[in-house]
Amino acid sequence: VIERNNPLVDVDELMAKIHQQLASQNSPANGSTLEDGRLASDATTLAAGIENSLAAAESFAQVRTTLGSTSRVLSSSLLRSFLLRALAFIFRDQRNVDNALIDALRKTLHLNVRLSEECEFLKSRVAALEGPRSEGPPKSAN
Amino acid sequence: LKIAVVTPWFGEGLTGGAERLAWEIAFGLRDRCEGVTVFTTCARSFADPWNENVHSPGETLVDGVRLSRFLVDRSNPRRFQEINRKLLAFPRSRLKPGISILNDIELRDFVGHNINSTPLLTHLARRGDEYDAIIFLPYLYGLTLRGWRVVRERAVIAPCLHDEVYAYLPPVAEMMRGCAGLLFNSNGSYALARSLYGPGIEPRSAIVGSGITWPTAPTLEDPKPIRGFVPEDRRYVLHLGRRSPEKNTGLLVDAFNRYREIEPESDLALVFAGAGDAVQSPHAVVLGEVSEVQKSRLLRGALALAQPSVNESFSRVMMEAWAVGRPVAINGNCPSTAGPLRETGAGWAPVDVVDWIAVFSAIDSASPGELAALGGRAQEYVATTANWENVLDRLASALTTAVATNQPRAQPIVHVLDRAVYADSATLLALQYSDLLARNGFASSVIAGDVDDRLGSQVRRIEDADKEGAVVLAYDNSQQLKADARLTFGEGSLELTRSGKSVASIPLWADLGAWNVEPNAEVMAPLVDGRTNILALGAICAQNHVLEIVEAFAFYFALDFDARLLLVGATEDADYLTRVRDAIERTGLEHRVTVCGEVSRPALAAMYRTAHLFVSWREHYETGLALLEAIAHDIPVCALASPGAQRILGTSGILVRELSRARELAALWRVLVNDPVTRARVIHSQRCRPSATPESVLAALRKALPRAHEA
Numbered sequence: 121v122i123e124r125n126n127p128l129v130d131v132d133e134l135m136a137k138i139h140q141q142l143a144s145q146n147s148p149a150n151g152s153t154l155e156d157g158r159l160a161s162d163a164t165t166l167a168a169g170i171e172n173s174l175a176a177a178e179s180f181a182q183v184r185t186t187l188g189s190t191s192r193v194l195s196s197s198l199l200r201s202f203l204l205r206a207l208a209f210i211f212r213d214q215r216n217v218d219n220a221l222i223d224a225l226r227k228t229l230h231l232n233v234r235l236s237e238e239c240e241f242l243k244s245r246v247a248a249l250e251g252p253r254s255e256g257p258p259k260s261a262n
Numbered sequence: 263l264k265i266a267v268v269t270p271w272f273g274e275g276l277t278g279g280a281e282r283l284a285w286e287i288a289f290g291l292r293d294r295c296e297g298v299t300v301f302t303t304c305a306r307s308f309a310d311p312w313n314e315n316v317h318s319p320g321e322t323l324v325d326g327v328r329l330s331r332f333l334v335d336r337s338n339p340r341r342f343q344e345i346n347r348k349l350l351a352f353p354r355s356r357l358k359p360g361i362s363i364l365n366d367i368e369l370r371d372f373v374g375h376n377i378n379s380t381p382l383l384t385h386l387a388r389r390g391d392e393y394d395a396i397i398f399l400p401y402l403y404g405l406t407l408r409g410w411r412v413v414r415e416r417a418v419i420a421p422c423l424h425d426e427v428y429a430y431l432p433p434v435a436e437m438m439r440g441c442a443g444l445l446f447n448s449n450g451s452y453a454l455a456r457s458l459y460g461p462g463i464e465p466r467s468a469i470v471g472s473g474i475t476w477p478t479a480p481t482l483e484d485p486k487p488i489r490g491f492v493p494e495d496r497r498y499v500l501h502l503g504r505r506s507p508e509k510n511t512g513l514l515v516d517a518f519n520r521y522r523e524i525e526p527e528s529d530l531a532l533v534f535a536g537a538g539d540a541v542q543s544p545h546a547v548v549l550g551e552v553s554e555v556q557k558s559r560l561l562r563g564a565l566a567l568a569q570p571s572v573n574e575s576f577s578r579v580m581m582e583a584w585a586v587g588r589p590v591a592i593n594g595n596c597p598s599t600a601g602p603l604r605e606t607g608a609g610w611a612p613v614d615v616v617d618w619i620a621v622f623s624a625i626d627s628a629s630p631g632e633l634a635a636l637g638g639r640a641q642e643y644v645a646t647t648a649n650w651e652n653v654l655d656r657l658a659s660a661l662t663t664a665v666a667t668n669q670p671r672a673q674p675i676v677h678v679l680d681r682a683v684y685a686d687s688a689t690l691l692a693l694q695y696s697d698l699l700a701r702n703g704f705a706s707s708v709i710a711g712d713v714d715d716r717l718g719s720q721v722r723r724i725e726d727a728d729k730e731g732a733v734v735l736a737y738d739n740s741q742q743l744k745a746d747a748r749l750t751f752g753e754g755s756l757e758l759t760r761s762g763k764s765v766a767s768i769p770l771w772a773d774l775g776a777w778n779v780e781p782n783a784e785v786m787a788p789l790v791d792g793r794t795n796i797l798a799l800g801a802i803c804a805q806n807h808v809l810e811i812v813e814a815f816a817f818y819f820a821l822d823f824d825a826r827l828l829l830v831g832a833t834e835d836a837d838y839l840t841r842v843r844d845a846i847e848r849t850g851l852e853h854r855v856t857v858c859g860e861v862s863r864p865a866l867a868a869m870y871r872t873a874h875l876f877v878s879w880r881e882h883y884e885t886g887l888a889l890l891e892a893i894a895h896d897i898p899v900c901a902l903a904s905p906g907a908q909r910i911l912g913t914s915g916i917l918v919r920e921l922s923r924a925r926e927l928a929a930l931w932r933v934l935v936n937d938p939v940t941r942a943r944v945i946h947s948q949r950c951r952p953s954a955t956p957e958s959v960l961a962a963l964r965k966a967l968p969r970a971h972e973a
Contacts (some may be wrong), residue, residue, distance in 0.1 A: 121916055121918055121919060121920050121926050121927065121930070122286075122917070122919075122930065123903045123907065123908075123916075123917035123918065123919065125903075125911065125912070125913055125915075125917050126913055126914060126915065126916065126917075126943075126944070126945040126947050127913055127918065127947075128943045128946060129940065129943055129944060129947070134940060135928070135935065137933045137937060137940065138926055138929040138930050138933060139929075141821060141929035141932050141933060142925060142926070142929050145820060145929075147819060178724060260597050
């Protein structure tokens, strides 16, 4: 395939590297995450983690209904109510931004999960297509 | 030659690299030129306020050099610092040519609130034509960024360039492309500039190097401690120069502290001489600024010198340490210091804190004899490269070339084409030869029977052109005018004929000056996203085997998921293009293969600058300019072994046969993109390929055009 025109390039060494590339592509243990199903397992674990984080973010993005430890120093319920309403008003825009971002992230997450499933499916198809070829050339009808 | 030097700060006592260089250039050129004038500001130094006038304005004569000082402009230091902080916070890993770091307002303020002197620029605008060359240094200050525009034809920049955020700013790139000449103080600095601003700077660039003043031998009668420190009594590693985050001294201190934690019994010290930040280390000795004699004594007494900075264009202290036979630890990520170290082997090139700890360990455990032998390896290198006499000779020669003026000669030359077509080989050839002749004093122009609208500013119609008395050089089969000479070309071979007889072979040459253009930012931005860019340039037709390229890319994609293929060229066969598009769709690579069609030069410049591999499977080449341009852009070339490619590439690049073996070819591409050793060898072979010079092309053209030669 390669001409021996370049004295700085050892064609035999280059061919060895090419075959190494091809071998690693065919090898089931070539380190690719697509090859050993790690993508799928990683995606499942990661998706669960991200979903937890999103749920936590979502709970904090809701309108506050209690003041937590602050309420102990505020004796008047009227004052507490006013403070909660003020907080709700001040952070209204921020809450909208947070909720939109959480929604976008969740959709992205679902898309990624679907893509990783598609990858797994395509990987199995490729393996099925390449399988017979790796066993050798088709035998002559004679 | 009458020379001017423009620099923000000037004085004998200034110790910065650029300030020392300005001083040495001014006084070194004094005896080699008719006169040297230094234009500078009244500000004291880099470390002092930039808008405070300390010196008096006016002209003085300092030891044969005219020194003119001008008042600095009032500026807003707070605004400047605000932008500068943003620049310094920009992640180094994201720095890529063409990347947008500041918006237009920030850029304007960065230059406007930098150190500037409007009176100085006004003076240059009025009196600049009294000088043959005006040297600006260094590159990143307002005085340079604004001043070069005033005297563009005479502006020679000595940038003192290193790989830092400022080098990526658009006004800097514009200056590098627009000035009359560039002087680099190291191979590494030039290589960096070429990678940032493209090969278009090559015709105007010269690597002149930089010199050092040999460290003086300390007198034996002067054993006085230097601020309580007696160099002869201690084992230490020395750091010379400013301490700051930009100089990476934090890394050095961190590594040394960790080393001393590992080796608490060690008596090795880390000594800092120079101004700058405080040092948080119980084992460090901070001496502050020292005199030249003290510096020399410290260098001679040190076990080794440490230079952790990556922001160096030429490390003077490294050369000084080598001059007294001391080994040096430099930062392996700094091309300007790593290059000389690789060449000499006189030290170490650590890249991270672990490496630095290992270096401290090596220094601590080595005997004085071993360290002296290591440092001694570079003494010959320093004696030849850092000798001021040699440097100044190179500088004077480069300035003479940069300012060489060519008076237009009377004899005009017209280059005649049947049709001037955009991006067509014959048209590009005619334009580049015409430009070359014009740059060398000929009244040269390109004319054609039919002119593409996009070439309206470069090519005139035959009926509109003044052809009276001109030497007519016809391209290929053009019969538009009676030709004095004819240029025929094909398969990378160019012949000049007169009356049907060959009179000269024109060396194959690509004018890199034509690539001194700003890459199209919109094209460039998506191409620097970290993906592998494979560029295939040539018309979309069966003879160029575009389908086979797409097929190989489909296999390549399985090896490199982050890859894209750019197919650039006119469509010569619409049916074939349909088949190419079908093939792309069938392989599901619509999002990774782009059929770009014909593109503008700035767009192609963006593609050349970002390509990782250049693929050409053409069977025929008219001029081979595309291959030469890819080589000039340091892109590994993988070409079909056609006669034209064999002739053009010679013993460089990679030539292939059997395009049907797409999987193996794809794997070859992967090796060329991903294997650093193979890639470096291929690029090196391309750089070393014997190439024509403008002078050799001009000589051949002159030989074939006798009337032009006589003119």
